[in-house]
Amino acid sequence: MYPAIETNGLSKDYGSGHGLFDLDLRIERGEVFGFLGPNGAGKSTTMRLLLDLVRPTAGSASILGLDARADSREIRRRVGFLPGDLALYPKLTGMEMLDHLAELRGHPDRGLRDSLAERFDAELDRPIHELSSGNRQKIGLIQAFMHDPELLILDEPIAGLDPLVQASFHGLLAEVSARNRTVFLSSHTLSEVERVTHRIAILRRGRLVVVDSLENLRQIAIQHLEIEFTAPVPAEEFAGLPGVREAKADGSQLTVAFEGSADLIVKAAAAHEVRAIRARENDLEEIFLRYYREEAGS
Amino acid sequence: MSQAVFRMAVRLRLAQSASAAFGLVAVLIMVGALFPAVGDAIGELDLPEGVADLLGGADYGTITGWYRGEISSVYGPLVAGGIAIVAASASTAGEEADRILALILAHPVSRAGLVAAKAAAVAAGVLIVAVATWVGLIAGVAVAGGGIGVGNLGAYALHLAFFGFASGAVALAIGAGTGRRGLATGGAAAFAVLGFLINGFAPLVDAIAWLKYISPFYYYAENDPLSNGVEPLDLLVLGLFALAMTAIAMLGLQRRDLRA
Numbered sequence: 008m009y010p011a012i013e014t015n016g017l018s019k020d021y022g023s024g025h026g027l028f029d030l031d032l033r034i035e036r037g038e039v040f041g042f043l044g045p046n047g048a049g050k051s052t053t054m055r056l057l058l059d060l061v062r063p064t065a066g067s068a069s070i071l072g073l074d075a076r077a078d079s080r081e082i083r084r085r086v087g088f089l090p091g092d093l094a095l096y097p098k099l100t101g102m103e104m105l106d107h108l109a110e111l112r113g114h115p116d117r118g119l120r121d122s123l124a125e126r127f128d129a130e131l132d133r134p135i136h137e138l139s140s141g142n143r144q145k146i147g148l149i150q151a152f153m154h155d156p157e158l159l160i161l162d163e164p165i166a167g168l169d170p171l172v173q174a175s176f177h178g179l180l181a182e183v184s185a186r187n188r189t190v191f192l193s194s195h196t197l198s199e200v201e202r203v204t205h206r207i208a209i210l211r212r213g214r215l216v217v218v219d220s221l222e223n224l225r226q227i228a229i230q231h232l233e234i235e236f237t238a239p240v241p242a243e244e245f246a247g248l249p250g251v252r253e254a255k256a257d258g259s260q261l262t263v264a265f266e267g268s269a270d271l272i273v274k275a276a277a278a279h280e281v282r283a284i285r286a287r288e289n290d291l292e293e294i295f296l297r298y299y300r301e302e303a304g305s
Numbered sequence: 306m307s308q309a310v311f312r313m314a315v316r317l318r319l320a321q322s323a324s325a326a327f328g329l330v331a332v333l334i335m336v337g338a339l340f341p342a343v344g345d346a347i348g349e350l351d352l353p354e355g356v357a358d359l360l361g362g363a364d365y366g367t368i369t370g371w372y373r374g375e376i377s378s379v380y381g382p383l384v385a386g387g388i389a390i391v392a393a394s395a396s397t398a399g400e401e402a403d404r405i406l407a408l409i410l411a412h413p414v415s416r417a418g419l420v421a422a423k424a425a426a427v428a429a430g431v432l433i434v435a436v437a438t439w440v441g442l443i444a445g446v447a448v449a450g451g452g453i454g455v456g457n458l459g460a461y462a463l464h465l466a467f468f469g470f471a472s473g474a475v476a477l478a479i480g481a482g483t484g485r486r487g488l489a490t491g492g493a494a495a496f497a498v499l500g501f502l503i504n505g506f507a508p509l510v511d512a513i514a515w516l517k518y519i520s521p522f523y524y525y526a527e528n529d530p531l532s533n534g535v536e537p538l539d540l541l542v543l544g545l546f547a548l549a550m551t552a553i554a555m556l557g558l559q560r561r562d563l564r565a
Contacts, residue, residue, distance in 0.1 A: 093404075094403055
């Protein structure tokens with residue numbers, strides 16, 4: 008079975024170090040894949056390359072087993088796209104805009120559109136120029152999903168959405184993924200991809216830094232232990248242990264940031280009377296910042 | 306051609322075309338109403354040849370000369386060309402600048418089909434203006450006391466429409482090729498103004514008289530359709546030029562990246 012997205016050395020060189028360089032990526036069908044990176048990292052450029060809106064300077068991409076350039080029209084028939092800088096015809100109502108986009112696809116079925124509108128509580132009867140950015144974003148999401156595409160390419164999909172709609176959107180992602188639809192979404196909102204994606208890629212300055220599952224990334228991330236003693240303990244006892252990045256004492260509480268095994272830290276703590284030990288869950292924010300810093304420092 | 310894109314493009318420009326059409330009808334009737342009092346009084350002006358040509362012969366003493374001077378020489382092409390250029394610039398370059406084009410082209414629409422649909426929509430807007438011109442001229446000439454046949458008035462409206470097609474197609478080609486709305490509008494307007502001046506002044510100097518053949522104004526006005534009716538060859542030249550520019554627009558959009 009062909010993957011949903013496969014790129015080989017995909018590049019778009021805008022000059023002065025801007026663009027996308029040598030992207031090798033494989034996203035399987037049914038995956039919810041998060042594409043992370045700071046602004047200007049090349050996330051939107053990648054998506055525009057996949058949809059043939061811009062052309063690569065090197066490399067190639069295939070979508071749903073089809074060539075991204077030669078078979079672009081067929082690909083676009085089977086893909087739903089939400090641009091990061093969504094713009095719509097301001098004088099139309101949301102309903103008129105969606106009707107027009109459905110017409111472009113030759114897909115007049117309104118059933119799914121209506122159920123999505125209800126799900127997102129979208130205002131479709133008002134002119135678009137009167138809508139808030141969040142309500143316009145809802146229309147953007149509906150148009151991306153309303154033809155039940157095999158692949159969804161979503162650039163910053165929750166921008167401007169309130170928490171209730173975000174939750175509804177996350178539920179929708181889970182549903183489409185369960186039906187073997189693929190979702191390729193970009194974000195710089197780390198909590199968003201942490202909640203909904205199976206794997207993530209981190210992009211920086213147009214280059215892929217890492218691709219892995221969240222589980223694996225968490226394992227290699229810096230971990231934190233909070234140890235509560237019955238009496239104050241000097242942090243220096245822990246700061247020099249192998250793998251420890253940082254040890255901070257606050258009264259009788261010690262926080263240790265470390266990589267790898269916690270064995271030596273626990274053994275060192277055992278020399279004192281320990282009241283409690285808590286492991287803080289690693290989040291993507293730290294993983295992301297770590298890769299960001301490493302790249303920036305290199 | 307994408308029919309959905311065509312319908313939407315017509316819809317988005319309909320208010321502009323309709324208001325221009327109503328305005329034109331009103332102006333053409335008003336101009337006709339002024340002829341009995343003003344046209345006869347002015348008569349034929351004694352102007353240098355080039356200047357007189359720019360004013361459609363400057364013969365205000367006849368109803369044909371009156372409309373040629375008041376409408377056909379400047380006002381008509383200004384409105385038809387203006388409507389066409391503004392609509393064409395907005396249709397691809399404008400939508401690209403407004404970031405809507407990326408969403409439209411993320412749908413299964415070919416770039417060539419999109420350009421063809423936009424060109425057809427611009428042509429539809431120009432036709433609305435041309436039909437309004439015909440209706441307004443019929444009414445205006447009737448108010449003025451008659452003197453030009455309905456067929457010749459229709460011939461003029463047809464020449465005006467083809468001039469609009471040519472002007473709009475230049476804007477479409479520049480806009481689709483560059484993605485820059487200002488450049489498309491300015492470039493096409495410059496093309497029209499230069500054509501106007503070349504057609505008026507180039508014939509005064511033998512060595513460059515041939516330049517008039519590269520001006521769309523020559524094919525629009527030289528045969529004087531208000532007096533002589535349709536000149537098929539002139540319409541063919543303008544039509545082929547518009548089609549060539551549309552083809553260039555298709556190639557231009559096809560070959561480049563959409564602007565971010």
